[in-house]
Amino acid sequence: MASSGLVCETDAWKDLKAHVEDIKKTHLRELMSDAKRCQSMMVEFDGLLLDYSRQCATVDTFNKLNKLAEAAHLKEKINLMFSGERINSTENRSVLHVALRAPRGSVINSDGKNVVPDVWQVLDKIKDFSDRVRSGAWVGATGKPLTNVIAIGIGGSFLGPLFVHTALQTGYLDAKDISPYPEAAQLASSRKLHFLANVDPIDVARNITGLNPETTLAVVVSKTFTTAETMLNARTIREWISAALGSGKIFGFDVVVSEVSLVKVVEKEKSKEVGIIPEAVAKHMVAVSTNLTTLHYFYTQLVEKFGIDPNNAFAFWDWVGGRYSVCSAVGVLPLSLQYGFPVVEKFLQGASSIDQHFRSAPFEKNLPVLLGLLSVWNVSFLGYPARAILPYSQALEKLAPHIQQACPDDSVSMESNGKGVSIDGVPLPYEAGEIDFGEPGTNGQHSFYQLIHQGRVIPCDFIGVVKSQQPVYLKGELVSNHDELMSNFFAQPDALAYGKTPEQLLKENVPSNLITHKTFSGNRPSLSLLLPSLNAYNIGQLLAIYEHRVAVEGFVWGINSFDQWGVELGKSLATQVRKQLHASRKNAGPIEGFNFSTATLLTRYLEASKDVLKEDCTVLPKL
Numbered sequence: 001m002a003s004s005g006l007v008c009e010t011d012a013w014k015d016l017k018a019h020v021e022d023i024k025k026t027h028l029r030e031l032m033s034d035a036k037r038c039q040s041m042m043v044e045f046d047g048l049l050l051d052y053s054r055q056c057a058t059v060d061t062f063n064k065l066n067k068l069a070e071a072a073h074l075k076e077k078i079n080l081m082f083s084g085e086r087i088n089s090t091e092n093r094s095v096l097h098v099a100l101r102a103p104r105g106s107v108i109n110s111d112g113k114n115v116v117p118d119v120w121q122v123l124d125k126i127k128d129f130s131d132r133v134r135s136g137a138w139v140g141a142t143g144k145p146l147t148n149v150i151a152i153g154i155g156g157s158f159l160g161p162l163f164v165h166t167a168l169q170t171g172y173l174d175a176k177d178i179s180p181y182p183e184a185a186q187l188a189s190s191r192k193l194h195f196l197a198n199v200d201p202i203d204v205a206r207n208i209t210g211l212n213p214e215t216t217l218a219v220v221v222s223k224t225f226t227t228a229e230t231m232l233n234a235r236t237i238r239e240w241i242s243a244a245l246g247s248g249k250i251f252g253f254d255v256v257v258s259e260v261s262l263v264k265v266v267e268k269e270k271s272k273e274v275g276i277i278p279e280a281v282a283k284h285m286v287a288v289s290t291n292l293t294t295l296h297y298f299y300t301q302l303v304e305k306f307g308i309d310p311n312n313a314f315a316f317w318d319w320v321g322g323r324y325s326v327c328s329a330v331g332v333l334p335l336s337l338q339y340g341f342p343v344v345e346k347f348l349q350g351a352s353s354i355d356q357h358f359r360s361a362p363f364e365k366n367l368p369v370l371l372g373l374l375s376v377w378n379v380s381f382l383g384y385p386a387r388a389i390l391p392y393s394q395a396l397e398k399l400a401p402h403i404q405q406a407c408p409d410d411s412v413s414m415e416s417n418g419k420g421v422s423i424d425g426v427p428l429p430y431e432a433g434e435i436d437f438g439e440p441g442t443n444g445q446h447s448f449y450q451l452i453h454q455g456r457v458i459p460c461d462f463i464g465v466v467k468s469q470q471p472v473y474l475k476g477e478l479v480s481n482h483d484e485l486m487s488n489f490f491a492q493p494d495a496l497a498y499g500k501t502p503e504q505l506l507k508e509n510v511p512s513n514l515i516t517h518k519t520f521s522g523n524r525p526s527l528s529l530l531l532p533s534l535n536a537y538n539i540g541q542l543l544a545i546y547e548h549r550v551a552v553e554g555f556v557w558g559i560n561s562f563d564q565w566g567v568e569l570g571k572s573l574a575t576q577v578r579k580q581l582h583a584s585r586k587n588a589g590p591i592e593g594f595n596f597s598t599a600t601l602l603t604r605y606l607e608a609s610k611d612v613l614k615e616d617c618t619v620l621p622k623l
C-alpha cells in the first residue's frame, strides 16, 4: 500500500512526540510499582509469555501507539501482505513468507493463484529426498551413505538455517519433537550439518577439514544462483569432490555473473568453459534456488550447467525475500537432511501459529504488533537507536546474528528497516530501523552489559526458556545449572529498570569517592519473553515473532521493509576491483580508475602477495 504522506505528519505521531516529556518525568521504578499497569502489560499466546511492563510507557502510551498504528494503516497493510498484494513495490513483488508455513490445504493467493499447493509440492519433494539420503537409499558415487551435509549460501541463504540448526542441535532429542519418529534422533546423531558462507578460503578449509567427499553432500543455496561468494564456494567444493571422485565425466560450463539486479536483469561478465564435470557431482551436489520453472528457465540452466541434475533442485519463489527464506527449501532442505522432515515440519507449524495470531489477534494482545510498536516508540520517540537481543539460552546464540547481521549484507531487521526514504521515495525526517546486536546470557553480562547498565540506554529483549534442553543438576548445589542461568534472566531486567541510588549506596556505607561510580541510574527499558521450552515448534514461533515485528515497524514507519537496494553499491564496486585484480595479476595491467587511497592499498596488496598463488592452476585448501 503506497503511503499517503509521511507518518510524522499525522496527529497521532505529534501526540506521541508531546507525550515523551510526560514519560521522561516518570522513572520506571514508579511505573513498576503500579501492579495493575504491569498486569495489563503481560500477554500470553500459545505457551509464550510476554512481559513488557519494563518499558518506559504507560497505558496511555499504548493508546497513543494504537492511534499511530491506525494512522499508519497497520491493519490494512498486514492484510495486504497476507493477501499477496505486491507490497514490495520497488521490486514489484508480493511478500508471502507466511505461505511457506501455511498448513496443507490452506489458501494464500499471489496474482490470483493459490501458492500453497506449490509450497507443499516442494516440501513433499524435500521429505522424499531427505528420507532417501538419511536412510541410505541415496548414496554417493562410491556407494557410501551421505552423512555430512555442507550448506553453501550467504546472507538469507545462510543465517536463518544456521540459527535454527544451532537452536535444534542440542534439543532434537526432545521426545515431543520427534514423536512419532524416534528414529530421527538416532539418525541425526550420526550426521553433521556444516555451513559454508564466507568466500574467505579459511571458511572452505574449516568446512572440509576432516570430511570425506565420498560421504558428503553439498547443498548450494542461492535464490539467484549467481551470488559471487556462494558460486565461488560452490565451484571450490565441486572441485574438491571432482578431485576425489572424478571418474565418469559430463560436459559443462560455468556462467560467471558480475551483477544481479533485484529486478532480475542479469549482466554476464563472462562465460567460461570448464570442460568436463565428473558425474559424481550430480550425486554429491544439489541446489536450492528460486523458481525453477519454465518461466525462470535461466535459473534452471544455471543449475544444470553447474553440473547439478535439475531434478535435484528445490524451488522457492520470488515472493520470498532472502532474509525471510528459512521456511522455504533454503532452510527446510538442509535441516531435514540433518533432523528429518517431521522435526522441521514442527518448526514450520510453530511459525504458522504466530502467523495466524499476527493476522487475527487484536493489537493489544498481538505479540508482533506490541513488539513492533514498542520498537517504534523506543527508536523514533525516546531516541534509543539500538536494541540488544539477549537470549538466556546458548542454543539461541545465532538468533541475534540472524536478526542483527553478522554477515556482510543480510539481516532480518537491519536489512529490512535500514532505510532512509519512505516507500514513496521521500527522504525520512525521522530515524527508522534499529541497530541490533546481542549475545546469549550470561556471556554478554561479562562483556557489554556494563555499557547497558551505566552507559548508553539500550532497550533489551530478554528471552528465557522454562524447560532447558539440558536439565543438568549437581547434587549438593543450591540450584540446577538452568536455574542458575535463569536467576540472571530474572535479575537483569530489574537491575536495568530500578538501578541503584546514591542514598542506597550511602546506607551500605559505600565510600563517598565511589558513590557516583557505583550509582545505577536505572530507568532502562527491557522486555521479557518466556518460552515454555526450546523445541522445533517454539523456535518457529520465535522466528515468526521477530519477522513480523520487523514488518510492523516498517509498516508504521512507512518504508519498504522488503527490498535491499543498499547492498548493491558495494557489490558493484567489488566487481570493478575483481576485474582489476585479474588484469594486474594476469598481465601486470596498471591500476586504473580508483582513487588515491584504494589505488595505494591495491598496489601494496598486489605487490606483497605476488608469490602466493599461481594463476591457471587449481589449488585446494591445505588441510
Ligand SMILES: O=P(O)(O)OC[C@H]1O[C@H](O)[C@H](O)[C@@H](O)[C@@H]1O
Pocket: 154, 155, 156, 157, 221, 222, 223, 224, 225, 226, 227, 230, 321, 322, 323, 409, 410, 564, 567
Ligand atoms: O540467495 P542469494 O541469491 O545467493 O542471495 C544471498 C543474499 O545476497 C544479498 O546480497 C541480499 O541482500 C540478501 O538478501 C540475500 O539473502
